[in-house]
Every structure is written in structure tokens, then in C-alpha cells.
Amino acid sequence: MGINKTEKQVLLDVQHLKKYFEVGKNQTLKAVDDVTLQIYKGETLGLVGESGCGKSTFGRTVIHLYEPTSGTVTFDGMKVDKSMSRKQAHELTGRMQMIFQDPYASLNPRRKIMDIVGEGLDAHGLAKKRKDKEEQVIRLLETVGLQAEHADRFPHEFSGGQRQRVGIARALAVNPDFIVCDEPISALDVSIQAQVVNLLEELQEKRGLTYLFIAHDLSMVKHISDRIGVMYLGYLVELADSEELFNNPVHPYTKALLSAIPIPEPEIEKNRKRIMLEGTLPSPINLGNECKFASRCPHCSEQCKSAQPPLKEIKPGHFVACSKFC
Amino acid sequence: MNNEMIKDSMFVKAEVAADEKEHIAAPASGMITDAWARLRKNKAAVVSLFILIAIILLAILAPIFSKYDFAFTDYSNVYSTPTKGHIFGCDQFGRDLWTRVWMGTRISLMIALVAAVLDLVVGVLYGAVSALLGGRVDAIMQRIIEILVGIPSLIIVILFLMAFPAGVGTIIAALSITGWVNMARLVRAEILKLKNQEFVMASHVLGSNNLYIIMKDLIPNTVGIIVIQVMFTIPSAIFTEAFLSFIGIGLAEPQASLGVLINGGYQVLQNYPHVLICPAIVIVLIMVCFSILGDGLRDALDPQMRK
Numbered sequence: 138m139g140i141n142k143t144e145k146q147v148l149l150d151v152q153h154l155k156k157y158f159e160v161g162k163n164q165t166l167k168a169v170d171d172v173t174l175q176i177y178k179g180e181t182l183g184l185v186g187e188s189g190c191g192k193s194t195f196g197r198t199v200i201h202l203y204e205p206t207s208g209t210v211t212f213d214g215m216k217v218d219k220s221m222s223r224k225q226a227h228e229l230t231g232r233m234q235m236i237f238q239d240p241y242a243s244l245n246p247r248r249k250i251m252d253i254v255g256e257g258l259d260a261h262g263l264a265k266k267r268k269d270k271e272e273q274v275i276r277l278l279e280t281v282g283l284q285a286e287h288a289d290r291f292p293h294e295f296s297g298g299q300r301q302r303v304g305i306a307r308a309l310a311v312n313p314d315f316i317v318c319d320e321p322i323s324a325l326d327v328s329i330q331a332q333v334v335n336l337l338e339e340l341q342e343k344r345g346l347t348y349l350f351i352a353h354d355l356s357m358v359k360h361i362s363d364r365i366g367v368m369y370l371g372y373l374v375e376l377a378d379s380e381e382l383f384n385n386p387v388h389p390y391t392k393a394l395l396s397a398i399p400i401p402e403p404e405i406e407k408n409r410k411r412i413m414l415e416g417t418l419p420s421p422i423n424l425g426n427e428c429k430f431a432s433r434c435p436h437c438s439e440q441c442k443s444a445q446p447p448l449k450e451i452k453p454g455h456f457v458a459c460s461k462f463c
Numbered sequence: 464m465n466n467e468m469i470k471d472s473m474f475v476k477a478e479v480a481a482d483e484k485e486h487i488a489a490p491a492s493g494m495i496t497d498a499w500a501r502l503r504k505n506k507a508a509v510v511s512l513f514i515l516i517a518i519i520l521l522a523i524l525a526p527i528f529s530k531y532d533f534a535f536t537d538y539s540n541v542y543s544t545p546t547k548g549h550i551f552g553c554d555q556f557g558r559d560l561w562t563r564v565w566m567g568t569r570i571s572l573m574i575a576l577v578a579a580v581l582d583l584v585v586g587v588l589y590g591a592v593s594a595l596l597g598g599r600v601d602a603i604m605q606r607i608i609e610i611l612v613g614i615p616s617l618i619i620v621i622l623f624l625m626a627f628p629a630g631v632g633t634i635i636a637a638l639s640i641t642g643w644v645n646m647a648r649l650v651r652a653e654i655l656k657l658k659n660q661e662f663v664m665a666s667h668v669l670g671s672n673n674l675y676i677i678m679k680d681l682i683p684n685t686v687g688i689i690v691i692q693v694m695f696t697i698p699s700a701i702f703t704e705a706f707l708s709f710i711g712i713g714l715a716e717p718q719a720s721l722g723v724l725i726n727g728g729y730q731v732l733q734n735y736p737h738v739l740i741c742p743a744i745v746i747v748l749i750m751v752c753f754s755i756l757g758d759g760l761r762d763a764l765d766p767q768m769r770k
Contacts, residue, residue, distance in 0.1 A: 230670030
């Protein structure tokens with residue numbers, strides 16, 4: 138972590154990415170609406186927001202599980218969309234990987250760990266012989282703290298944390314540059330969360346990985362991320378270095394979100410003032426033109442109801458989308 | 464009081480070797496070993512399994528080793544009660560019932576098995592294609608199924624048998640016309656559920672092709688419900704065939720099926736009950752055993768039941 142600013146090199150460039158789902162007649166769910174951001178080589182970009190704000194959809198669109206409605210995703214100079222040839226798309230799967238949220242749903246219950254972890258090796262022809270594959274899988278299992286004897290077992294025999302590590306080994310098998318971590322720790326116990334996060338950090342250091350870390354646990358995101366983006370209803374409302382975001386949040390939604398973190402110190406915790414937002418998250422279906430946060434914003438004015446403010450750079454590296462505060 | 468006796472020095476941190484921590488003590492187990500272990504605990508299902516195996520063996524072997532042909536008539540033995548030579552007795556033409564019952568079982572089982580296999584192939588393909596293609600194709604395929612379900616299947620089957628000459632092939636075709644619908648619906652539902660699962664997404668992300676995903680991710684995970692559905696299709700096919708033969712539009716004499724035999728016995732029930740009872744016991748055993756075994760397999764294969 139903590140990369141030198143001068144050698145920042147954009148690995149993933151996302152421009153005005155939109156992903157809409159048709160949910161019925163004339164009903165459009167804008168899961169991701171006009172998100173622009175860059176991810177630099179070797180860094181961890183945290184993406185936070187409440188359930189249903191489009192974090193996971195963003196991750197899945199970036200990795201081309203979904204076709205974007207509009208906008209572009211460029212990975213290391215290559216445009217990621219359906220215009221890619223089959224060969225290019227296949228090559229891409231060797232460079233971009235994903236770690237999934239639910240360790241119980243992300244491993245095929247009918248296959249042995251050997252085959253699950255080895256699937257990437259098969260798909261990319263990375264192991265010529267059976268024995269070669271076995272050796273590589275065992276090495277991968279040892280990398281994530283599991284053992285050779287686990288290769289012959291089925292996923293149901295493992296605990297949640299062990300399964301998540303199998304999922305990490307599977308992603309590492311093809312030796313990727315970039316990994317989308319889609320809430321990799323939210324289904325785990327706190328003690329196991331630390332284990333998995335430490336493993337991810339260690340792997341990043343050793344292999345120079347770049348992460349897009351999607352989560353809703355703010356303190357964990359602060360710990361692992363170099364920069365953090367905050368999403369609300371499919372829109373990126375604030376993006377800054379993680380220290381900057383935690384110390385000087387600007388967007389009223391970020392402020393409310395940060396005020397909800399409990400402080401592990403009873404004296405301070407007693408005086409912590411939570412900014413309670415009015416109302417509930419509006420339905421993301423058929424939203425109008427106004428600022429996405431207008432319906433719940435304590436500072437909402439007429440101007441906010443007329444247009445969605447764009448993401449503006451208020452300090453170097455600190456972007457905010459709010460017409461009141463920048 | 465006792466607190467004073469407990470000192471910190473009494474506690475020593477246990478040394479756990481790094482490879483001990485992740486050790487799994489239970490022996491490795493797979494889907495089939497697990498399912499078999501669970502099935503074995505279910506006594507009724509195991510008994511049913513053995514009875515079914517015995518019935519299938521008898522259906523295959525008994526007619527071969529019998530002294531009598533199933534169509535051989537012997538007028539000196541009309542309606543003879545069970546004796547040493549004729550274990551189940553004889554029917555109205557003096558034909559050996561032992562041979563005829565097992566011959567009938569053989570034909571009934573064969574009809575049921577072929578019908579079940581046809582249901583399996585058509586249903587799985589139809590359901591899988593419908594679920595995987597989705598969109599408009601799926602909508603049209605589902606409307607076709609709804610139309611088929613809307614017409615009572617018994618009417619289709621009876622009309623079909625009236626239109627075509629009676630015989631084993633016609634009955635199988637009649638049973639299969641509507642039988643695959645349930646299988647198609649089940650498989651479609653299961654694949655729709657599976658195809659959005661994270662492990663299928665993971666395969667896409669890893670660059671596996673669609674055939675690999677269908678063969679390794681989707682089909683192995685639907686095998687459980689397919690097996691169970693087949694186990695329930697077989698007895699219902701046997702029952703439908705018996706019913707059709709009983710009302711006289713199924714197989715014709717001298718062909719024997721369990722339905723034909725029951726029909727023959729029912730006419731002389733008051734005077735010669737054994738002619739009805741023997742085939743009736745066999746059909747009841749088949750139906751009950753398949754149902755119990757099907758239930759047992761459902762419990763054994765359903766991961767929800769895993770403790």
C-alpha cells in the first residue's frame with residue numbers, strides 16, 4: 138500500500154459508466170449511473186455505500202460480467218466491452234479476477250477444491266499435465282494458508298473463512314493484475330475478517346496486485362484502502378484519499394455515513410453525534426433529474442432539485458458531487 | 464472460595480502446530496458417499512431398494528426359467544389355484560400366472576423406464592434450453608408448456624391410444640407426450656436459480672467456456688432433482704399404463720402387463736381371488752417401494768438435509 142504519487146499509472150479507467158436494467162414496461166433501474174473514476178496500479182480503491190447502491194453492479198460491469206449500458210471501461214489500454222474479440226475477452230479473464238461475497242455460494246458444491254482452484258489453470262492452459270496442475274493448486278492453497286490435504290475435499294467440509302481463502306486461491310491461479318473484491322469479508326466473523334484482509338494485503342505486497350475493494354464496513358475499508366469512493370443510488374458522490382475522506386468529508390451523505398461508525402472508546406462514543414437521515418432510501422427505479430440525495434439531504438434547496446451536480450475536484454485528489462459544498 | 468485456588472500460572476497456552484489449525488479431522492466425503500450414507504440410515508428406503516431389486520431380477524429371470532410360456536394355454540388347468548407347478552395358479556385359459564405376472568411386470572417396468580428416459584431427455588433439454596436462452600424464447604416455450612398442462616393429460620393419452628394401434632410403443636409415446644412437462648419445469652427452475660449463482664459467475668470470470676459451465680457447474684447441480692423426478696415418474700407411468708390396460712385400451716391379449724392381468728382377475732374376483740391378488744400385490748409393491756425410495760433419495764440428495 139501507499140504508493141509513490143509520482144509513479145501513479147492508471148490501470149483501470151472508467152468513464153461515465155452506466156448500467157441500467159429494464160425491470161418492466163417503461164421502468165428502468167439505474168443501478169450504476171454515470172460513474173467516472175480511475176484506479177492506479179498497485180493501489181486499493183475502496184467503494185462503500187449502503188445495500189442496493191450499485192457497488193456490486195459496478196464491480197461486475199467493470200469485470201465484464203455485465204455489458205455496460207453506456208460509458209467505457211478501459212483496462213490497461215484495452216476497452217472492456219462487447220467489441221472485444223473472443224481472444225481478447227479470454228485474455229482479459231487472465232488479468233482481471235474477482236473474489237465473491239458469499240463463500241457458501243461462490244464454490245461449486247459438486248466439485249473438489251482441486252478442480253475449483255484449478256479451473257483457471259485449465260481455462261488458460263497454464264498447466265500442461267495433471268501433475269503440474271496438482272502442484273500448482275497445492276502451491277496456491279499453501280499461499281492462502283491451506284494445505285495439500287484440502288485439495289481432495291469438497292467445499293461443504295470447510296468453514297466460511299477457509300472457503301473464502303479457497304476463493305482467493307482460485308482468483309490467484311491465473312496470476313491476475315487486478316482483483317475485484319466484492320464484499321469479500323461481509324459474510325465472515327470479525328476474527329476471520331482480519332485473517333482474510335491481512336491475507337489480501339500480504340498478497341498485494343508480494344504480487345503487486347491492484348484491488349477494487351467493495352464493502353460496507355467503513356472501518357475495514359479505511360484500513361485496507363488507499364482511496365475511497367462513496368456511492369449513493371448508483372452515483373459516485375465523493376472520492377478521496379482514505380485519510381482525507383475520513384478527516385474532511387464534504388458530501389452530506391458521506392458525513393452521515395461516517396457519523397454512524399461506532400468508536401471503540403466508551404467516553405468518546407457517548408458523545409458521538411449521529412447524523413440521522415430523514416426518510417428511507419428511495420427506489421432506484423425511474424428516478425428524475427434531481428440530485429440523487431435530494432430527497433434525504435438536510436441541506437436540499439431548489440437548485441438541488443433541478444439537476445444532478447457533477448463530480449468536481451475541490452482539492453487535489455478530492456472529488457465531490459454536491460452543489461452546496463463545492 | 465474456589466477462586467483462590469485458581470491461579471494464572473495454572474494456565475498454559477496450548478501449542479498448536481500451524482498445520483494442525485486447518486486440519487479437517489472428518490474423512491473426505493463426496494456427494495455420492497454422503498448421499499449413500501444418508502440413504503443407508505433410512506431403513507424403509509433400503510428395504511424398498513432391495514424389494515425393487517428382487518422384483519426387477521424376478522421380472523428378468525422368472526419368465527426365462529419358467530417351464531411355461533406366458534401365452535401357453537392348458538385347458539385342463541383353467542383357474543387352477545396355486546400348486547407346486549403353478550406357483551400363482553392359472554388364469555381363465557390355463558396360462559401359468561407366475562410366468563404371466565413376471566412377464567407383465569417386465570413389460571410394465573419397461574414401459575415405465577422408457578417413458579421415464581424419454582421424459583428425462585426431452586424434459587432436461589427443453590428446460591435447460593428454456594432457462595439458458597431466456598427472454599423471448601423462454602416465454603414462448605413456457606406458453607407451450609402451459610397449453611399442454613391446460614389440457615387434461617388423461618384425455619390426450621386416451622385420444623392418442625384410440626387413434627393409433629395398441630401396443631407397447633403406442634403406450635410409451637402416449638405417456639411421453641405430456642410426461643416431460645414436469646421435468647422441464649423443474650429443470651428450468653433449477654437452472655434459472657443456478658445460473659445467477661456466484662460460482663457460475665466465477666467460472667465466467669475465470670474464462671471457462673459455456674460448454675464447460677453447463678457440464679461442470681449446471682448439470683452436476685441439477686442431478687439430484689432429476690434423479691428424484693425420475694423416481695416419481697416411474698411409478699406414475701406404471702400406474703397410468705395399468706389404468707389404461709384395465710379400462711381396456713392398453714395392451715391387447717395375449718400380451719401381459721400388470722394392468723391386463725388385474726383386469727382379467729377382477730372379472731373373477733369372487734370365485735378365484737388369487738388371479739387378481741398376485742398381480743395386485745406386485746403392482747402395490749412396485750408403487751410403494753418406488754415412492755418410499757424416491758422420498759429417501761430426495762432426503763439423501765437434498766443438501767438442505769445435510770446436518
